[in-house]
Amino acid sequence: MRRILPFLEWITDYNKSWFSKDLIAGLTVGIILIPQGMAYAMIAGLPPVYGLYASLVPMIVYAFFGTSRQLAVGPVAMDSLLLAAGLGTLAITSTDDYIAMALLLAFCVGVVQLTLGVLRMGFLVNFLSKPVISGFTSAAALIIMFSQLKHLLGVDITRSNQFDVLIMNAFERIPDTNLYDFAIGLVGIIIIVALKRFDKRIPGILFVVILGILVVYFLNLATFGVNIVGEIPTGLPSFGIPEFKIATIIELAPIAVTLALIGYLEAISIGKSMEEQTGEETIDANKELIALGSSNMLGSLFQSYVVTGSFSRSAISGQAGAKTPMALIFSAIVVAITLLFLTPLFYYLPNAVLASIIMVSVFGLIDVAYPKSLWEYRKDELFVLITTFLITLFAGISEGILAGVLLSLLLMVYKSSKPHFAVLGKIEGSDYYKNVDRFGENVVVRDDLLIVRFDSQLYFGNKNFFKKELLKNVAAKGDKLKGVILNAEAISYIDSSAAQMLVRVIEELHDRGLQFYISGATGPTRDTIFSSGIIDVLLKQYLFVQTKEAVDYFDNLTPLSVLSSQVAHQNRRDRN
Numbered sequence: 001m002r003r004i005l006p007f008l009e010w011i012t013d014y015n016k017s018w019f020s021k022d023l024i025a026g027l028t029v030g031i032i033l034i035p036q037g038m039a040y041a042m043i044a045g046l047p048p049v050y051g052l053y054a055s056l057v058p059m060i061v062y063a064f065f066g067t068s069r070q071l072a073v074g075p076v077a078m079d080s081l082l083l084a085a086g087l088g089t090l091a092i093t094s095t096d097d098y099i100a101m102a103l104l105l106a107f108c109v110g111v112v113q114l115t116l117g118v119l120r121m122g123f124l125v126n127f128l129s130k131p132v133i134s135g136f137t138s139a140a141a142l143i144i145m146f147s148q149l150k151h152l153l154g155v156d157i158t159r160s161n162q163f164d165v166l167i168m169n170a171f172e173r174i175p176d177t178n179l180y181d182f183a184i185g186l187v188g189i190i191i192i193v194a195l196k197r198f199d200k201r202i203p204g205i206l207f208v209v210i211l212g213i214l215v216v217y218f219l220n221l222a223t224f225g226v227n228i229v230g231e232i233p234t235g236l237p238s239f240g241i242p243e244f245k246i247a248t249i250i251e252l253a254p255i256a257v258t259l260a261l262i263g264y265l266e267a268i269s270i271g272k273s274m275e276e277q278t279g280e281e282t283i284d285a286n287k288e289l290i291a292l293g294s295s296n297m298l299g300s301l302f303q304s305y306v307v308t309g310s311f312s313r314s315a316i317s318g319q320a321g322a323k324t325p326m327a328l329i330f331s332a333i334v335v336a337i338t339l340l341f342l343t344p345l346f347y348y349l350p351n352a353v354l355a356s357i358i359m360v361s362v363f364g365l366i367d368v369a370y371p372k373s374l375w376e377y378r379k380d381e382l383f384v385l386i387t388t389f390l391i392t393l394f395a396g397i398s399e400g401i402l403a404g405v406l407l408s409l410l411l412m413v414y415k416s417s418k419p420h421f422a423v424l425g426k427i428e429g430s431d432y433y434k435n436v437d438r439f440g441e442n443v444v445v446r447d448d449l450l451i452v453r454f455d456s457q458l459y460f461g462n463k464n465f466f467k468k469e470l471l472k473n474v475a476a477k478g479d480k481l482k483g484v485i486l487n488a489e490a491i492s493y494i495d496s497s498a499a500q501m502l503v504r505v506i507e508e509l510h511d512r513g514l515q516f517y518i519s520g521a522t523g524p525t526r527d528t529i530f531s532s533g534i535i536d537v538l539l540k541q542y543l544f545v546q547t548k549e550a551v552d553y554f555d556n557l558t559p560l561s562v563l564s565s566q567v568a569h570q571n572r573r574d575r576n
Contacts, residue, residue, distance in 0.1 A: 026330025086255030114293030154178025
């Protein structure tokens with residue numbers, strides 16, 4: 001049962017002293033989540049109340065199925081933007097249809113995550129490399145920030161997930177700016193930033209929300225055109241099953257898969273970072289997929305759009321001392337009380353305040369330090385990051401992710417096709433054999449023996465490179481060369497194409513009267529050597545554990561053993 005319901009792991013050992021800490025953390029996150037949830041729903045193009053719906057059932061479900069002790073689940077800016085970008089490409093004519101599609105998309109995301117978790121395919125997220133994520137996240141943060149200009153300026157700006165179009169649309173409407181909206185939003189940004197720098201424990205977001213409501217109410221700013229949230233439906237979300245249509249699901253499939261992987265990556269990354277701070281390792285990658293999938297699926301039945309882990313709220317929860325997912329239950333209670341009794345209080349909440357909350361929250365997603373570090377030591381990965389950033393910024397969210405993943409895979413394939421190939425020599429006064437180019441004068445290089453190391457898997461993509469480099473170094477030795485040793489310590493895999501190539505290379509070297517040895521092969525590589533036919537041309541006695549053993553064997557090789565190996569080789573050629 002503990003494998004199926006992870007909450008049994010912590011609830012059976014629940015310490016009474018944890019209750020107060022979970023309660024404080026849950027109340028703190030719940031209070032912050034109310035304005036944040038409404039703000040993120042605006043990013044998604046949904047009415048603000050749907051941010052509260054997404055902060056209720058999914059949190060309760062994750063509390064039972066999640067494996068992280070401090071992760072705060074709910075609506076987040078990134079997934080909200082992805083949802084808006086994905087649905088924005090579809091022909092949706094009414095608000096009700098848009099809401100229905102958003103709920104169906106959340107269900108589809110849950111199905112994808114749950115399926116991947118059951119099939120134990122959490123490793124797929126590894127294909128989203130850090131340069132891709134950094135470039136994509138920074139670009140998405142800029143798009144999110146500038147998408148809020150319509151609320152900050154108090155004008156209607158045509159939506160777009162392309163940065164240049166967004167800027168042009170906003171620039172055209174600057175003359176129509178509502179100065180009251182602009183002043184409220186600008187003051188909100190200044191207050192949140194100032195309070196955060198002064199003391200992070202002060203709930204600046206909550207302070208700005210209360211201040212904004214009071215200012216609009218007492219100064220009657222709504223009559224001056226200030227855009228407010230207006231009436232928020234009172235009551236808990238109702239149960240409803242999304243309308244399933246095959247054609248619609250096929251349309252939503254690409255964005256559902258994207259949201260599923262991005263959401264999982266966000267949650268697992270945040271959860272792991274929280275574990276590093278607490279020193280408590282409880283996260284199971286595949287169970288996290290099941291937990292997130294269940295949260296999205298069951299949440300969508302109660303009018304929740306897609307959710308995942310929130311970095312800011314998880315950090316606040318950790319700082320407040322949360323010990324278990326019980327804190328999520330308390331946060332959900334705060335949201336439920338708000339939906340039942342407190343929604344009328346948010347009637348006069350200015351949209352500009354929500355915009356200021358969003359803009360400050362996502363500004364931290366813009367990563368500058370990581371590209372700087374890549375400039376120092378990995379310019380190829382910096383190229384992937386910049387390309388992902390620019391395509392996301394100017395072409396679109398989905399296009400940026402796809403381009404980044406493809407570039408990462410192409411870079412990986414390119415590097416594996418031309419891996420490091422080293423000529424080794426013996427370090428003076430030792431039994432170690434190291435790269436001649438790195439150790440220079442301290443290495444003894446022999447004319448009669450070539451020792452090489454191939455630092456990669458040997459497969460169809462790099463077999464020709466291996467052969468070319470090996471024969472080039474053989475030719476460079478000239479007539480004095482008598483033997484070749486392949487140090488295979490770094491070769492963890494040999495496919496069938498590479499095995500056939502290696503057989504032909506060994507036979508070619510034998511035809512030239514050269515001996516060929518393999519040293520340091522790992523267990524899986526040795527299995528391949530024996531099963532692929534390499535051992536038939538190599539002979540078992542030419543397979544060594546250490547390079548030193550191969551060298552000693554070469555030095556002690558008698559003419560009789562040379563003759564016997566040549567005879568065996570000739571017999572094999574005759575059979576072939």
